[in-house]
Amino acid sequence: MFDFPRYSVRRKLFLISITSVGLALLVACGALIVYERSVFRAETVQRLLTHAEITGLNSESAILFNDAGSARTTLAAFRAEPGIAAARILDRDGGTFAEYLRDQDTPPPQELSVIVTGEPDFRFVGERLLLSRPIRSEGSVIGTVVIVADLDEIGARVQSYLIIAIAVFAVSLMASLSLSDRLYRSISTPINELARAAREITAGRGSGVRANVSAKDELGLLADSFNEMLSRVEQRESELRTTVESFRVARDSAQNAAKVKAHFLSLVSHELRTPLTALQLNLENLRRGRESLPPRVVQIIERMRVSTRRQVELVESLLETSRLEAGKLTVTVGPVDIAVLVHEVVDEVRAQAEQKHLAVRVDAETVPPLRTDARLLRLVLVNFLSNAVKFTAAGSVVTRLTVEGPFHRIDVTDTGPGIPHANLQQIFEPFEHVEPIDGKHTPGFGLGLSLVRQMSEVLEARIAVQSEVGRGTTFTIFVPALEEAEDVEPAPAPKDS
Numbered sequence: 166m167f168d169f170p171r172y173s174v175r176r177k178l179f180l181i182s183i184t185s186v187g188l189a190l191l192v193a194c195g196a197l198i199v200y201e202r203s204v205f206r207a208e209t210v211q212r213l214l215t216h217a218e219i220t221g222l223n224s225e226s227a228i229l230f231n232d233a234g235s236a237r238t239t240l241a242a243f244r245a246e247p248g249i250a251a252a253r254i255l256d257r258d259g260g261t262f263a264e265y266l267r268d269q270d271t272p273p274p275q276e277l278s279v280i281v282t283g284e285p286d287f288r289f290v291g292e293r294l295l296l297s298r299p300i301r302s303e304g305s306v307i308g309t310v311v312i313v314a315d316l317d318e319i320g321a322r323v324q325s326y327l328i329i330a331i332a333v334f335a336v337s338l339m340a341s342l343s344l345s346d347r348l349y350r351s352i353s354t355p356i357n358e359l360a361r362a363a364r365e366i367t368a369g370r371g372s373g374v375r376a377n378v379s380a381k382d383e384l385g386l387l388a389d390s391f392n393e394m395l396s397r398v399e400q401r402e403s404e405l406r407t408t409v410e411s412f413r414v415a416r417d418s419a420q421n422a423a424k425v426k427a428h429f430l431s432l433v434s435h436e437l438r439t440p441l442t443a444l445q446l447n448l449e450n451l452r453r454g455r456e457s458l459p460p461r462v463v464q465i466i467e468r469m470r471v472s473t474r475r476q477v478e479l480v481e482s483l484l485e486t487s488r489l490e491a492g493k494l495t496v497t498v499g500p501v502d503i504a505v506l507v508h509e510v511v512d513e514v515r516a517q518a519e520q521k522h523l524a525v526r527v528d529a530e531t532v533p534p535l536r537t538d539a540r541l542l543r544l545v546l547v548n549f550l551s552n553a554v555k556f557t558a559a560g561s562v563v564t565r566l567t568v569e570g571p572f573h574r575i576d577v578t579d580t581g582p583g584i585p586h587a588n589l590q591q592i593f594e595p596f597e598h599v600e601p602i603d604g605k606h607t608p609g610f611g612l613g614l615s616l617v618r619q620m621s622e623v624l625e626a627r628i629a630v631q632s633e634v635g636r637g638t639t640f641t642i643f644v645p646a647l648e649e650a651e652d653v654e655p656a657p658a659p660k661d662s
């Protein structure tokens with residue numbers, strides 16, 4: 166079937182050119198034939214009217230003298246016009262006075278009897294022209310010349326036109342073939358060039374690839390736009406490369422700065438820890454002999470002990486942070502009795518909780534030992550519990566231990582002030598405090614939970630927090646068993662610490 170869209174460009178061009186040539190020829194031929202036919206008919210009418218006029222004049226005396234033989238001789242002159250099939254001279258009453266027949270053997274054509282008298286007249290009957298002319302003598306009509314002529318000649322002319330048109334069409338067909346070939350080349354060359362450039366770009370043949378198209382038509386415009394687009398892409402690419410390079414430099418210098426910071430942090434922490442430990446020991450010694458000291462001094466020693474403990478906690482947190490950032494955190498995995506660990510940590514905060522009259526409870530199931538790092542898990546629990554005791558003014562701190570699927574789940578629930586929902590993410594960032602609702606300031610560095618987050622990543626544990634302002638908070642850790650007995654890769658350093 167005729168499926169134009171699927172045809173090749175070459176075939177389409179050929180079809181377009183041959184169709185337009187054929188159509189033009191057809192229209193031209195049709196117009197020519199119509200014109201020629203009307204001109205031919207008008208000429209024939211004119212010529213035969215002249216013949217009839219001359220015949221009428223020549224027959225005037227023959228009619229007047231009733232000389233039919235002379236009239237027939239006049240009519241015989243029509244033999245020179247092969248188109249005239251028959252002619253008659255009618256008398257005044259319309260009777261046949263003289264007659265001419267081109268073919269003597271055939272009967273006179275019926276059309277002859279159509280016109281009997283009259284005025285100058287002509288009409289076309291089928292492919293014949295019927296024409297009459299009155300013969301006058303001294304103003305009165307004495308007879309009529311009637312002529313019947315064939316119009317076959319026009320058919321012959323149309324035939325020759327058609328032959329010429331077919332010949333012209335055949336020549337145009339050949340011309341179209343070579344023309345469509347040339348047209349195709351003028352179109353295909355730029356398209357192939359564009360395709361080549363596109364292929365080279367796809368194959369990653371570097372920058373500077375361009376389509377070399379000299380055409381100034383739409384294809385030339387397309388190639389110019391294509392080249393322009395390539396220039397833009399190359400420009401963007403080079404900008405992107407510069408940006409990436411500057412990011413790389415910035416990243417390297419940030420990494421260097423982080424290393425220097427971690428080194429500084431660890432140096433300072435170590436330097437601080439030594440005198441602080443000495444101070445703590447001396448305070449312990451003084452405390453042991455408190456019976457012999459005045460109560461005011463004992464009170465001062467007690468305050469110094471609390472302050473020193475806080476300093477030691479800070480230094481420990483800073484050291485832990487610097488170890489994490491420097492990737493020097495050592496992870497020791499072994500079987501841990503979580504229930505024992507939970508009891509130990511709760512006992513550490515019990516004295517402080519009792520000072521605040523808080524009820525401290527442990528609700529621990531009998532659980533199997535778990536392979537994990539006891540030191541890091543203890544750090545997490547210490548932070549949960551010390552926060553719970555620190556931020557709770559009255560009520561209780563309950564620690565629950567259960568087994569949930571593959572995890573050991575530990576919940577630390579307090580009846581403290583709670584944390585607004587909007588701050589639940591923020592509290593895990595380093596040095597973040599939530600403004601207390603009651604306006605009371607609680608001391609702290611905001612490092613505890615950021616360490617918890619990083620430790621839990623090392624332990625492959627999940628942390629959750631649920632809190633209701635005014636009612637309390639529950640921090641939960643889901644601890645899985647660690648497969649590897651050797652060191653676990655520490656978590657990456659947080660971006661802003």
Ligand SMILES: Nc1ncnc2c1ncn2[C@@H]1O[C@H](COP(=O)(O)OP(=O)(O)OP(=O)(O)O)[C@@H](O)[C@H]1O
Nearest residue numbers: 552553556581592598599609610611612613614638
């Ligand atoms: N149990 C809790 N109840 C109410 N708020 C809490 C509780 N635990 C943590 N927060 C809020 O989260 C913040 C961050 O806790 P985080 O342990 O990181 O810091 P901190 O306790 O203030 O200082 P640090 O632990 O370094 O001594 C706290 O300042 C506090 O506002």
Ligand SMILES: [Mg+2]
Nearest residue numbers: 552609613614
């Ligand atoms: Mg804390």
